[in-house]
Amino acid sequence: MPLVEIRAVDKAFQRDSERVEIFNALNLDIEEGSFTALMGPSGSGKSTLLNLVAGLDRPTSGSVRVAGAEVSAMSPNQLAPWRARHIGFVFQQLNLLPVLTAWQNVELPLLLTNLSRKERDERIRLALGVVGLEDRMKHFPRQLSGGQEQRVAIARAIVADPTLVLLDEPTGQLDAKSSQDVLALLRRLNDEFRKTIIMVTHDAHAAASARTVLHLEKGQLIERQGAMA
């Protein structure tokens, strides 16, 4: 059974008096342990699709299932703890709370678990180690480079060991070198730690890091094999 099952999903937004259809009877399977890049022109609905999977938005009709749970049917009250348990999310920017240190930012998802202080500390150290920022844990976001900020955000997305890691244009604001670091990190998370990853990007180079590349165009998904496959 696929980890993510999207079935017959319609999504429309109301803009002024106009109804804008984004998806029409969209279907998609994401397998456990996969690394999928989601490409497509701006406005094609990439973020919307990611938000549906994360339970941040709900489809107009159809069903979104993640790890057997019907996300599209959950109430906001059920979604919050579900997201804490299953989803690690990284935005294009402004991921970190500016008044908290890297360490404190990474700790946030763990505050929603029952882990003891000691267990939390171990996990944070591990996550910051994986992204290569052990020496920056006392730094505030403004004291970090853009690439370092995104790596802290990734550390935060994996620290609670979620079912799925979702990234919305994680390299969109980064220079080439920082992008490379982030992409290498994601590949390693997939290879070494078997994390299931869905990454939205409009950068073909970034998409090449994934095993599977999906193109979203006019509400339809077209699959192409990634460079690594």
Add this chain to the structure above:
Amino acid sequence: MKIPLIYNLRSVMQRPTSTAFTAIGIGLVVAVFIGMLALANGFRAALTRTGSDRNALVLRRGADSELSSGLDREAVSILAASPHVAAGPDGRPLFSAESYLLIPLSRRGADTNTVANVVVRGVAAAAWQVRQNLVITEGQAPVPGRNEVCVGRTMALKFPNTDVGQALRFGGRDWAVVCHFTAGGSSFESEVWGDAEQFQPVFRRQGFSSASFRLADPAAFEEAERALEGDQRLQVDVYREAAFYAEQSEVLGRILEILAFLITSIMAVGAIFGAVNTMYAAVAARAPEIAVLLTLGFHPRSVLLSFLVESALIALVGGVLGILLVLPVNGMVTSTTNWASFSEIAFSFRITPALLLSGVVFAAVMGTLGGFFPAWRAARRPVVQALR
């Protein structure tokens, strides 16, 4: 609460100016709130401490104050002989028949035109033992039969010619000031005391206003009350002294309290709007942060709580500020006309720990109220909208 407090603390410190203005607004309200209640409190305390539970006060039947009461000499001697009156160490009854007079006196200071009614209390020699907490702080008690008076501490502060050794003129005569006294902060401290017999011819009064005596058995007040009120020769009402003076403070104390609540409620509305503004601005500026918290799986309830706490935190700073502002008035003496007797009564602002606590609670309430709608908006805003 799952969102760490440090997040709110640091966020608040990121915007010191708006935080300070909001806190100062709340602080002013808290200062006025505590100040006015301290006033009511001090006023009550002054009158409540005037009476003792061990004493009974006798007034003419139907009289509601010492001013409107009168007792003739016959009634006074019957009362003094009652078995309910305790005896002093010398065997004489602890009983003081008193005359209660109001005289207009000019206040101390440049503006000598302000005249206030001062209570001149003619007392028996026993009064110094009967009445509550009396301490002569300077000089000697007036000698019966002489034109001598003793002046209460706050009275001495506010009126001229009241030093020991000076002569105080009233009733067409000079009275030698022979002592100062305190009475535990009670309204007696606003009075001038002298020998009742000396005042009688001067004020052309026969008899007395009231009588105060030490109960032979404080537990047997009801018995004494029944016996004396039942005596047809007397026609008197008997009160527990403490209860009587407390009652006298009730009306003005209540009015001061109502005023305190009215004035501070009006001010509080302004302060709450200040908090609303600050918090709306905070919520708007931190939309991406709120989206991140909700995306991480923090419950909307936690976000609501977090912003409420932040608002309450600012308000608490305001509360502490208000306390610091108002504390210096503690013990400061002021005066007013006691409407129950039309006399000048001095009393001090009395700030108690309970008042301080209620000021802090009041601040927190203002902060929470002001923070509620902004916090609600923060928690309810859909993440996808905040992200766009």
